[in-house]
Amino acid sequence: MAGDRYLGSILLHETTLTHAQLEEALVHQREDGGRIGEILGKMRAITEGELLHALAVQLDLPIAESLKPEDVDIELCKKVPINFAKQHQLLPLRLEPEKRQVVVAIADPLQVSAIDDLRTLLGFETSPLLCAPQPLLDLTNQVYSKLTTDSDLEKKEGGDEEGESEEWVDLIDATDEAPIIRWINALLFNAVRERASDIHIEPGEKDVLVRYRIDGVLYEQRRANRNYMAPIIARVKVMAGLNIAEKRLPQDGRIRRKIAGKDIDMRVATAPTTNGERVTIRLLDRSSVLLGLADIGFGEKHLVLMEDIIHRPHGILLVTGPTGSGKTTTLYAALARINSPELNILTIEDPVEYQLEGISQVQVNPKIDLTFANGLRSFLRHDPDVIMVGEIRDRETAEIAIHASLTGHLVFSTIHTNDAAGGITRLVEMEIEPFLVASSVIGLLAQRLVRRVCTECREVVRPTDEMLVSLGIEPVAFLRGDFRGAATEFKGKHVPPPPGMVYRARERGCRACNSTGYSGRTGIYELLMIDDEVRAATLKNTDANTLKRAAMQTQGMRTLRQDGAMKVMAGMTSCEEVMSVTQEDVE
Numbered sequence: 001m002a003g004d005r006y007l008g009s010i011l012l013h014e015t016t017l018t019h020a021q022l023e024e025a026l027v028h029q030r031e032d033g034g035r036i037g038e039i040l041g042k043m044r045a046i047t048e049g050e051l052l053h054a055l056a057v058q059l060d061l062p063i064a065e066s067l068k069p070e071d072v073d074i075e076l077c078k079k080v081p082i083n084f085a086k087q088h089q090l091l092p093l094r095l096e097p098e099k100r101q102v103v104v105a106i107a108d109p110l111q112v113s114a115i116d117d118l119r120t121l122l123g124f125e126t127s128p129l130l131c132a133p134q135p136l137l138d139l140t141n142q143v144y145s146k147l148t149t150d151s152d153l154e155k156k157e158g159g160d161e162e163g164e165s166e167e168w169v170d171l172i173d174a175t176d177e178a179p180i181i182r183w184i185n186a187l188l189f190n191a192v193r194e195r196a197s198d199i200h201i202e203p204g205e206k207d208v209l210v211r212y213r214i215d216g217v218l219y220e221q222r223r224a225n226r227n228y229m230a231p232i233i234a235r236v237k238v239m240a241g242l243n244i245a246e247k248r249l250p251q252d253g254r255i256r257r258k259i260a261g262k263d264i265d266m267r268v269a270t271a272p273t274t275n276g277e278r279v280t281i282r283l284l285d286r287s288s289v290l291l292g293l294a295d296i297g298f299g300e301k302h303l304v305l306m307e308d309i310i311h312r313p314h315g316i317l318l319v320t321g322p323t324g325s326g327k328t329t330t331l332y333a334a335l336a337r338i339n340s341p342e343l344n345i346l347t348i349e350d351p352v353e354y355q356l357e358g359i360s361q362v363q364v365n366p367k368i369d370l371t372f373a374n375g376l377r378s379f380l381r382h383d384p385d386v387i388m389v390g391e392i393r394d395r396e397t398a399e400i401a402i403h404a405s406l407t408g409h410l411v412f413s414t415i416h417t418n419d420a421a422g423g424i425t426r427l428v429e430m431e432i433e434p435f436l437v438a439s440s441v442i443g444l445l446a447q448r449l450v451r452r453v454c455t456e457c458r459e460v461v462r463p464t465d466e467m468l469v470s471l472g473i474e475p476v477a478f479l480r481g482d483f484r485g486a487a488t489e490f491k492g493k494h495v496p497p498p499p500g501m502v503y504r505a506r507e508r509g510c511r512a513c514n515s516t517g518y519s520g521r522t523g524i525y526e527l528l529m530i531d532d533e534v535r536a537a538t539l540k541n542t543d544a545n546t547l548k549r550a551a552m553q554t555q556g557m558r559t560l561r562q563d564g565a566m567k568v569m570a571g572m573t574s575c576e577e578v579m580s581v582t583q584e585d586v587e
Contacts, residue, residue: 007036010054011046021045048132055109056130064105064131067093069142076102079121082144086261088114089133091140092122100124105131105139141260145193180231183224184239188266188281190221192259194514197283201236203229203276214514215451215521216324233270233277240268247277252351255281267351284353293333296326297523299489299566301558305443305527310334310412315442316405318392320417326449326523327414328353331388334412335359338386347388348375364390373397380404389413395430402432405440418583419560420444420528421547424538438530438538446526448560450567450577451518455495457510458503458517467575470584471565486569496571504574522572524564524582528557 008026011017017040025039037051046054056063076092077085085091089107096103102124106115109128119126131139187210191199196212203209208224224232237244240253255266267282293306309317317334319327332354335345339358347356350364350372360382362375372389373396379387380400392398392415405411417426423444427437465475473483481499497503505517513519528534528547533554537547551557558566564578 007054007058010057011037011040011050014054014057015046015050017045017050048134052130052132059109059130061109061128061130064129067105067131067135067139069139072139072143074143076122077143080118082140084114084117084121085140085144086137088118089136090114090118091131091136091143092118092126093129095124096127099127101127103127103129105129105136107131107133107136137261142193145189145260180228180235183228184232184235187221188257188264189259191281191283192262192264192285195520199279199281199283201232201279201281203273203278205275208232215516215518216449217451217516219514219516229276233279236268236279236281237270240266242268242270248272265354267353291329291333293330293337296329296333297490297567297572298525299563301489302525302527302563305529306334306445307337309443309529310338310410312410312442314405314408314410316401316411316413316440318423318441318444319412319414320420320423320444320446321414321448322416322418324449325447326521327447328390330445330447330523331412331414332356335386335388343385344383345386345388346379346382346384347390348372348379349388349390371397373400376400376404380407380409384409386410386412391415392427392430395432398427398430398432402436402440406436417446417544419544419548420446420526420557421544421551422446424547425544428541434539434541438535441530443530444528446528446560447523448564448581449521450524450564450573450581451505452520452522452572453503453505453574454509454513454517454519456512456519457506459506460497460501461504462500463502463575467579470579471568471575472559472562472584473565483566483569486566489566490570490572494571496569502568502575503571504576518577522567524560524567524578526558526560526563529555531555 008022012019012022021040021043025036025043025045028034028039029036037046037055040046041048041051052063055061071093072091073094076095080092088111091105093103093105102122104118104126106128107130109130115126115128187199191212194212194214196214198213200211200213200218201208202211204226207226208229210221210223211218212221234244237251237253239255242251242253250269250271253268255268257264257266262285265284267284269280270277293303298306309315319330321327335347335356339345339356341358345359346362347359348362348364352361352363355361362370364370364372364375372391372393376387376389376397377400387404387409389397389401389411390413392401392413401411401413415423415426417423421444424437424441427441428434463478468475468478477483479500486496507517509515509517528551530538531554533550534547537550548557548559552559561578561582561584564573564582567573568575568578
């Protein structure tokens, strides 16, 4: 029978797992204990989906394909404490009266005692349904958010703010009766649930307006009576460790909390306005820093070039783009890719957004003259292999970065320009000699963020010839199907639209995308490598457009709009999104 088979043999038969990998995992199991499936997952020898499928074969259990909050019987969940559900990774879904049993989504069906306890809580036999841990946790949080009142959303006070001496309590699990505390924590919880990147608390003449920025767009969330403005601002300041008595000067602080199972860092900034203090809270999900280069939108061609750049022994990689275009996320993904015990990696940032294991990170502090330039100068005395500078803002920082690259260090940094070629001319404008730029910079990456069309409600349309031409696509070539390989460029993770068609966002969206038509964002990129032709043009102090044309002709560089067009063809975004964040390419 299927249940008698060993999990290892099933994985060998059903996946690409090799005998050598299985033997290595068995050695780990004998030495340290643990389950073979979990060990193989940590080794990245198998995926979570492959493990789930193998467990289903071994135990002869069905798999939950996709579960939504509306599929869950709320009355059943009321009988099960959220702590129990999250600790044992299970959730009752529905009662089947004819069988007198409850269907239960569960990540680990071998928890016999937990299943027995659940049977006692519900008063019925249980029928397990296998579900991956993360989707199950997300579903649990969504379901119990309907059950909990705002008073269930507060972290216990009095613990260590950084969570080092006392274990964090998830906001959704804790209780507090103060109305302002409940209101603020409901605000934070809903922001995380709706994937907001920022919360804006803005005082008006008659009320306090709260807006969320979701996928780069601001949406009004709620309003509060003007009388509550002072305690709302004071509560946020207390959480961020700010001076609640200082209302005339801007202040900056941080909050760290566990919200809905995720470790969230929050950067808090206050500023005095004519109507009172306003607060902006930037939400930083620490789990998102684990994203790889392929996960943030790099195609196969760009991945190959980026791998070449980040594994070089010295040189400068510059990432360009406006504020909020994902530059820091890209640099973090690059650092995570090369991070190893053999490398000494130092970063100086403003501010340090995510803490990376094994990397020494420094935050600039102008009050004590700890600037990018001074921090970078100090780094050179710490025997670094790789240095990341948050931003090159002035000539002094640029000169030290170039000096570091020329003395055998790999330097990552950002610079504010519209395209990749503009980074070269920007350095020259800082009075850096062109020959120094040409000899130190190895690549420039321009990027933008575009919203992904919601896969639940996207619509298929035939693009007009004008739209195709604007994207740099020949209508005849498009109808001929020359771009059908676009999905392959992005590892085939996306379902391309039918031939001759593209996706567009549904006007009023659906429940899955909060009625916006878009869900999540991805990057579009323009990667300019410094080859002989571009180097020669740089030495002649050539303008950015000429440099760009040279790169397109000699190395086949894909511009921002062309990369966006590829993602439209792959079914990732819409024509409107790409055209809204890019400009027409030079001829």
